[in-house]
């Protein structure tokens with residue numbers, strides 16, 4: 001089921017903290033820290049040889065401190081563009097973006113360098129891009145500590161801690177070529193954590209790995225998130241990643257379209273169950289994207305009819321009146337020809353009962 005995520009927490013049924021809405025008010029009234037990542041109406045236009053490509057088309061995204069989030073989307077949907085902006089490697093064309101209190105559009109060169117050195121850690125898809133091939137795993141981490149100007153005397157202990165945290169404690173003396181792809185990525189996570197970043201960003205970190213290695217790497221992200229409290233954002237085209245994170249945001253055509261939130265619920269017998277619920281993202285001006293399969297199934301095109309009831313909104317296809325055959329078929333099925341009051345209920349709903 002897909003519903004707009006504007007008011008309840010799916011795991012408790014209580015008023016939620018609405019992760020995608022961008023609101024930072026706490027329903028309990030307690031003061032709440034600002035989101036670690038916040039994007040509003042983010043636009044990135046690339047111009048090359050006279051052709052403009054809108055990679056991001058007004059993207060909204062809010063990630064609270066300490067969240068572990070995956071951003072998934074098809075090839076070309078804008079995932080890497082978003083990540084290079086959040087890591088300070090690229091600057092958006094318009095909109096607002098901030099990470100750990102740094103305004104990514106207003107940052108000067110010096111702040112940007114400091115931001116990349118101390119605030120964010122980055123993991124690339126290509127295992128070979130993350131590690132220096134002629135240094136051992138431990139030396140790669142040491143190099144990152146030197147760049148971060150970590151005190152020399154603390155480095156040995158920190159390297160050991162990071163290798164243990166990433167479950168590669170016994171592999172510190174190996175060169176990257178002597179490690180499996182999954183082990184290399186786990187060392188890469190350790191390198192990215194060396195500067196003690198508030199935010200860890202990963203671009204397709206499992207893209208070159210088989211299933212078993214992917215699982216291990218994703219478990220490492222979870223361990224880092226839970227044990228260090230680091231905010232983690234992973235972008236991937238692999239929708240299977242959503243099973244490893246509590247929150248998955250789907251990007252379509254440069255904008256966030258849906259979110260899957262996973263939670264643990266306890267039944268009457270005291271047994272715990274993982275529950276995943278899908279929500280449509282409603283932006284600040286009321287726009288949402290209907291899932292493509294809903295649109296196809298109901299053959300919705302160009303315009304739809306909206307209806308407001310006490311507690312939900314309906315979206316119904318508009319049928320052409322001109323075709324008598326279609327009219328007959330619709331009447332036979334008990335559906336109003338123009339998608340009026342008898343029209344079937346469709347995807348978009350803000351009904352409390354639907355959540």
Ligand SMILES: Nc1ncnc2c1ncn2[C@@H]1O[C@H](COP(=O)(O)OP(=O)(O)OP(=O)(O)O)[C@@H](O)[C@H]1O
Pocket residue numbers: 046047048053054055073074075076077078079080081082237
């Ligand atoms: N430097 C660039 N110059 C021109 N167009 C670009 C540039 N970078 C990205 N694009 C375009 O922007 C769009 C989004 O690209 P992006 O790499 O962000 O998508 P993606 O979702 O990460 O795709 P993939 O999963 O294939 O890596 C694409 O149409 C791409 O061709």
